[in-house]
Amino acid sequence: xxxxxxxxxxxxxxxxxxxxxxxxxxxxxxxxxxxxxxxxxxxxxxxxxxxxxxxxxxxxxxxxxxxxxxxxxxxxxxxxxxxxxxxxxxxxxxxxxxxxxxxxxxxxxxxxxxxxxxxxxxxxxxxxxxxxxxxxxxxxxxxxxxxxxxxxxxxxxxxxxxxxxxxxxxxxxxxxxxxxxxxxxxxxxxxxxxxxxxxxxxxxxxxxxxxxxxxxxxxxxxxxxxxxxxxxxxxxxxxxxxxxxxxxxxxxxxxxxxxxxxxxxxxxxxxxxxxxxxxxxxxxxxxxxxxxxxxxxxxxxxxxxxxxxxxxxxxxxxxxxxxxxxxxxxxxxxxxxxxxxxxxxxxxxxxxxxxxxxxxxxxxxxxxxxxxxxxxxxxxxxxxxxxxxxxxxxxxxxxxxxxxxxxxxxxxxxxxxxxxxxxxxxxxxxxxxxxxxxxxxxxxxxxxxxxxxxxxxxxxxxxxxxxxxxxxxxxxxxxxxxxxxxxxxxxxxxxxxxxxxxxxxxxxxxxxxxxxxxxxxxxxxxxxxxxxxxxxxxxxxxxxxxxxxxxxxxxxxxxxxxxxxxxxxxxxxxxxxxxxxxxxxxxxxxxxxxxxxxxxxxxxx
Ligand code: GLN
Numbered sequence: 001x002x003x004x005x006x007x008x009x010x011x012x013x014x015x016x017x018x019x020x021x022x023x024x025x026x027x028x029x030x031x032x033x034x035x036x037x038x039x040x041x042x043x044x045x046x047x048x049x050x051x052x053x054x055x056x057x058x059x060x061x062x063x064x065x066x067x068x069x070x071x072x073x074x075x076x077x078x079x080x081x082x083x084x085x086x087x088x089x090x091x092x093x094x095x096x097x098x099x100x101x102x103x104x105x106x107x108x109x110x111x112x113x114x115x116x117x118x119x120x121x122x123x124x125x126x127x128x129x130x131x132x133x134x135x136x137x138x139x140x141x142x143x144x145x146x147x148x149x150x151x152x153x154x155x156x157x158x159x160x161x162x163x164x165x166x167x168x169x170x171x172x173x174x175x176x177x178x179x180x181x182x183x184x185x186x187x188x189x190x191x192x193x194x195x196x197x198x199x200x201x202x203x204x205x206x207x208x209x210x211x212x213x214x215x216x217x218x219x220x221x222x223x224x225x226x227x228x229x230x231x232x233x234x235x236x237x238x239x240x241x242x243x244x245x246x247x248x249x250x251x252x253x254x255x256x257x258x259x260x261x262x263x264x265x266x267x268x269x270x271x272x273x274x275x276x277x278x279x280x281x282x283x284x285x286x287x288x289x290x291x292x293x294x295x296x297x298x299x300x301x302x303x304x305x306x307x308x309x310x311x312x313x314x315x316x317x318x319x320x321x322x323x324x325x326x327x328x329x330x331x332x333x334x335x336x337x338x339x340x341x342x343x344x345x346x347x348x349x350x351x352x353x354x355x356x357x358x359x360x361x362x363x364x365x366x367x368x369x370x371x372x373x374x375x376x377x378x379x380x381x382x383x384x385x386x387x388x389x390x391x392x393x394x395x396x397x398x399x400x401x402x403x404x405x406x407x408x409x410x411x412x413x414x415x416x417x418x419x420x421x422x423x424x425x426x427x428x429x430x431x432x433x434x435x436x437x438x439x440x441x442x443x444x445x446x447x448x449x450x451x452x453x454x455x456x457x458x459x460x461x462x463x464x465x466x467x468x469x470x471x472x473x474x475x476x477x478x479x480x481x482x483x484x485x486x487x488x489x490x491x492x493x494x495x496x497x498x499x500x501x502x503x504x505x506x507x508x509x510x511x512x513x514x515x516x517x518x519x520x521x522x523x524x525x526x527x528x529x530x531x532x533x534x535x536x537x538x539x540x541x542x543x544x545x546x547x548x549x550x551x552x553x554x555x556x557x558x559x560x561x562x563x564x565x566x567x568x569x570x571x572x573x574x575x576x577x578x579x580x581x582x583x584x585x586x587x588x589x590x591x592x593x594x595x596x597x598x599x600x601x602x603x604x605x
Contacts, residue, residue, distance in 0.1 A: 021261045029155040031163045033167050036170055038205070042208055044210045046214060047194065047237060049184060049185045049214070049237065050234040053214075055278075056181075057078070058356055063291060065322075068287055070310040072176055074174060076122070076177075076180065076461055077128065077165065077177065079112075079182060084131050086127075100240030101124065103123045105124040105226070105479075110180065119559045119561065126168070128164055154195060154199075158199055161193060201243075205301065210247065212246070214248075215249070217231055217256050219253055226254075231250065232264065246274065247270065248270050251279070257594060277290075277460065282329065283329050285325070286329060328366060331414075332366050334578070335576075337369075337394050339373075340371050341411050342374075351388075354556070355371060361558075361568045362571055363560070363566035375404070376407025380406070394420055396422075397426070402452075408428070412431050416435065421545055423569075426550070426552070430511075441521075443456070444456075458512065477506070477508070483529070484529050485500060486529075489540060490525075490548060490587075502557070503537070504553050511526075511535075511536045523541070546569055546570060568590050
């Protein structure tokens with residue numbers, strides 16, 4: 001695994017700041033970055049009570065969006081309790097997908113929610129783990145940063161947390177920093193984050209911080225009514241830590257009753273108009289409207305005293321654009337089933353970005369997407385037709401290891417030979433190359449050295465160049481890269497005839513350049529490549545309705561109002577296959593139609 005995300009030693013100015021603070025004979029220790037202006041940035045701090053998985057990231061990103069739409073600069077940050085330096089080594093089955101940022105940071109899937117909701121590229125400054133925090137503190141300690149003092153959780157570790165938030169505020173010139181604390185109030189590993197936020201509110205002063213507690217209202221079926229006791233206990237636990245929430249958002253299956261809100265209000269010391277219902281929604285993209293209707297955005301603006309910073313003209317325009325998008329949700333005229341082959345087929349979170357990208361394309365094309373999970377360990381050339389009989393299109397997503405790979409190759413073959421629309425993502429791109437090599441180039445021993453290190457034809461391999469370039473410490477190719485697009489190909493048309501697109505990567509293996517010629521001679525087209533290396537990044541099969549693979553993860557850069565053309569292409573081709581009698585647009589026309597409706601293509605830089 002990569003170690004590119006190792007923490008950088010803090011800069012010497014901050015070290016010196018801590019040194020002088022530390023040697024002063026005072027209890028007021030809090031390293032503040034040079035040039036920080038108190039009061040410029042306000043902080044919204046979102047914490048969860050009762051249980052995890054309530055959607056703190058979704059809530060926080062929706063609220064951030066409402067403020068951003070009013071012309072405010074927002075900067076989100078997720079604070080994770082675990083000791084890993086990044087999410088690169090986490091199992092997506094346990095923790096959800098690993099989201100990769102443009103700068104190569106491997107982080108929590110919530111960062112994907114923020115990027116999509118805010119249509120904003122984030123960086124490693126937007127993601128912190130306990131591991132990073134401790135590591136920085138220990139580094140400073142070894143370099144004399146706290147001379148004369150015993151290094152403690154308070155004030156040094158909490159100081160490091162506040163330092164990061166203030167640095168983010170300064171670097172992004174944010175009006176509002178959204179701080180999402182991982183886990184649940186009461187978790188030992190997250191307690192120092194909450195303490196740091198209590199200190200932050202004290203130091204920054206009145207109206208600088210808005211604390212939001214996300215809680216859960218139970219609705220036991222046998223009782224047939226909403227119960228708020230668990231929420232009350234969760235809030236009590238938060239207040240015991242010295243934090244009084246300003247706003248309470250109640251997660252619940254159905255809209256929370258006035259009575260349950262009243263109970264929460266009384267026990268949480270929060271006026272009723274600041275206790276909101278955040279009930280289940282058919283799409284997360286409808287949650288901003290739910291929060292806006294409840295008046296949450298203006299409650300926060302009033303609490304933070306930033307009424308004079310908002311621009312309601314900007315809001316009218318932005319909100320109009322957003323509603324044009326959300327008005328289409330639930331009004332789909334067609335249904336498309338996309339088969340997704342995956343190892344973690346039972347956990348939707350492990351493929352969150354793919355599901356989101358499909359939803360974006362589906363909304364743009366007014367097609368409801370039904371994902372069908374396909375476990376490939378038992379799929380073979382002989383039974384592929386049975387497993388894939390009711391799918392309109394197929395995605396082979398990214399993955400690691402060998403399990404189920406032969407089944408995936410069988411799915412690719414079925415898609416290619418039967419004109420079923422296909423999109424291969426990273427591992428799915430590699431599987432398509434292997435399939436083509438075996439069945440179209442006569443290389444029956446073709447494979448990837450990840451699957452079979454001693455295969456006869458390692459069409460997919462770790463490149464020696466790659467080892468040299470990135471081999472120090474880790475050899476994963478991570479983050480955003482420019483991809484050069486070959487003119488007059490499907491990719492060229494999909495990307496609006498743009499010569500270069502930015503895509504995100506997370507892989508170790510790639511096509512061995514020695515096989516490019518033989519594959520091309522057999523008809524495979526490599527329509528995207530790295531500008532400065534012989535690394536092929538996009539493939540397509542001409543004459544097929546839609547057969548595209550990419551070494552990148554286009555799902556990571558698909559946005560609601562900027563659906564990724566590769567997903568638009570797949571969904572359009574799948575709809576055409578399913579509704580053959582209708583006159584539906586082909587993938588390229590669909591992308592043009594999207595653009596004409598105001599759906600912007602992905603940014604090229
Ligand atoms: N296992 C493959 C590689 O390392 C694919 C990685 C992926 O799908 N993210 O290259």
